[in-house]
Amino acid sequence: MKSRPILFSAPMVRALLAGTKTQTRRVAKHPHVLSAKRINSYPGHTLFYCALQETVVGAASVGAVACPYGVPGDQLWVRETWAHHVQAQSAERDEDGPFVYAADGPQALQARLASKWTPGIHMFRWASRITLEITAVRVERLQDISEADALAEGVTPKWEPGCSGRLMEAIGGFSFRPAASAYADLWEQINGAGSWDANPWVWALSFKRV
Numbered sequence: 001m002k003s004r005p006i007l008f009s010a011p012m013v014r015a016l017l018a019g020t021k022t023q024t025r026r027v028a029k030h031p032h033v034l035s036a037k038r039i040n041s042y043p044g045h046t047l048f049y050c051a052l053q054e055t056v057v058g059a060a061s062v063g064a065v066a067c068p069y070g071v072p073g074d075q076l077w078v079r080e081t082w083a084h085h086v087q088a089q090s091a092e093r094d095e096d097g098p099f100v101y102a103a104d105g106p107q108a109l110q111a112r113l114a115s116k117w118t119p120g121i122h123m124f125r126w127a128s129r130i131t132l133e134i135t136a137v138r139v140e141r142l143q144d145i146s147e148a149d150a151l152a153e154g155v156t157p158k159w160e161p162g163c164s165g166r167l168m169e170a171i172g173g174f175s176f177r178p179a180a181s182a183y184a185d186l187w188e189q190i191n192g193a194g195s196w197d198a199n200p201w202v203w204a205l206s207f208k209r210v
Helices: 010-018 147-152 179-191
Strands: 003-007 023-027 039-041 047-053 060-066 075-079 082-084 099-101 131-141 158-161 169-171 174-177 201-209
Touching (some): 147 179
Parallel strands (some): 003 075
Antiparallel strands (some): 039 047, 082 099, 131 201, 169 174
């Protein structure tokens, strides 16, 4: 079993804590992947096979790419924005708590801090409060996400006024936004305009909190 860090935004941390988020998708980055080719998992193995571009122009072969986040049974410790509470016991040891986490909202913002807020990318393992165990890994196109998977990503469908947005169903001046539509907007908020339409290959990780 290996343990690796993974970064989550404050809303997604709250979904993890509430137990409503059991999946995450991350772009499958590989410099030689031919985006036009399918990527398939190989049953019983930890590697995922994909079409790789050869040095010869126009040639292609099949090669193995390991998921950088791990395999079922591995653990992910969550990085999030954090700070030391003023009650921290020692200035000599950074790992002394207690800690305050920005995802906790008003309670965290009203806390007396002994240090400035630290971005999650700079969080140390000993400051992390959430550990996840990977239960499944697969590779797919971003837009292939199902409604059930979108719900597992921690977003929720809802009725709202107006008829704008993706995959909307307008009824009587209101529209129903499926979870997949809400997830598409969330993806663009995190990854930038046009990132959903780019439809990249992604690692789809399922996990449980431990």
